[in-house]
Amino acid sequence: MPDTVRVRFAPSPTGHLHIGGARTAIYNWAFARHHGGSFVLRIDDTDKERSTEENTEQILRSLAWLGLDWDEGPDIGGDHGPYRQTERSAIYAESLEILKSNGQGYPCFCTQESLERKRDAARAAGGYSGYDRTCRAIPREEALARATAGEPHVWRVKVPTDRDDITLDDVIRGPVNFPLSAMDDFILVRTDGSPTYMFASVVDDWKMGITHIIRGDDHLSNTPRQVVVFEALGAPVPAFAHMGLIFGADGKRLSKRHGATSVEAYRDMGYLPEALLNYLALLGWSLEETNVFDRDTLIAEFELSRVSKNPAIWDPGKLEWMNGVYLRDMSAEEFIDRIVPLLADAGLISPAEATERREWLLELAPLVAERIKTLDELVPMVAFLFTEDLVIDESAKEKVLAKEGAGRALDAVDSVLADVDMVPEAVETAMRALPEQLGLKPKLVFQAARVAVTGSTVSPPLFESIVLLGRERSLDRLRLARAVSAD
């Protein structure tokens, strides 16, 4: 592989960064980094109606959040700019000039209405194989003269007639053959002078020196058309690599019906960028030994030959598991840095307090990191440690505090906590002696204490929780719970 690899990711800013697009970006990025090449970001904003600047910015933010970086792009510039298609009109115009002078393009004066009529008639008759090339027959001088005179026209490409097919050697799929008989002289430039995607995209890839086009399968059928344009322009044809798409559980293209589809949405749901990146990378690419790998490994090991051709189905469950893996593997320090903003947003602790109580948070971190799969679950799980007026879950009251013996258990825990050393080991030792003394089941004693102290039957480990809460508050809670418990 040459060390001059240049790849690009060219999203349309018509919405948020879709997870499918994100994966395409990741593969391009990983490929570029693996080969020491350049990763170029280009904004395909030719759909003026739906493209917005906010979307562009959001997409850039999402890519950066995922940990991707680019060597050239709309925000940082580069030697092949501009990086927004709407700013490249002059370049498309120049390219059209090439086609005019080398005769590979020709103006077509057919009206949309007449084209539609012909198409409908042909379809009704059984087979439509595209534009019938009426205007290709117009003598060149006449055609150019009419165009210059201002007669409305589009520009079409002359699909080669001296050859039967185009074979493309897809890096992922191998050789794919397309008969040229099925290809018509498609439009490159619209009546209003704007380039179609088929033209703009090829011109950009050429002018930006793109060596490998890595993208979704949905572009495979269009690739021979692009090859025709590259050749018409006299431009080198880049290598193509088409990967399978990502679908929803029903096998249909991923859409809103399948739940969250944007990178942003997953960020907001408490997913870590490294987990999303890892999971996305795994959707269509694999490493033999492991499912979990970091950025550097992805870069070091990424190969297009290991990208699969089949479509993949988006599995939120596996993503969740992956997120849990990352959460658990994180150092306590890092975990705290990630959660403090969330705790602050929830009004549980201020950043200043967090700094002050760093030691305390360090003890808390491993307890919860192991129990949550997404950052979203954090606040509900630890809220009891921060609130002044704990509300005990109703069903917990019924299931635990209403049980016979619960009250006695709480009294006993109360007296134990009154003067035990406030370290988990001591609290545990003291409390473990209780069930036997009271003649109660351990479960009842511990659950009663848990409900009293945390307000719920589910919580971080009890002894640690008590220590984190502190003696006074624990005792207060035991007494409040005692008031609503059975004997």
Next chain:
RNA sequence: GGCCCGUUCGUCUAGCGGCCUAGGACACCGCCCUCUCAAGGCGGAGGCACGGGUUCGAACCCCGUACGGGCUACCA
């Protein structure tokens, strides 16, 4: 309709003619651990879409069929 692509456990995949009585991961089920919930450990169930070839031998190669997907726009 035409052209193109795809098809290994429910899901992501390993496999690139003998190492496969098909391996791993998620999910699922059971057991263990256990103060709850997790995490963890152990075990289980579960798949080469179908039919023909080629070959001493096929998940791997070829051809059909079925199913899924894509393209076929003055969309991208």
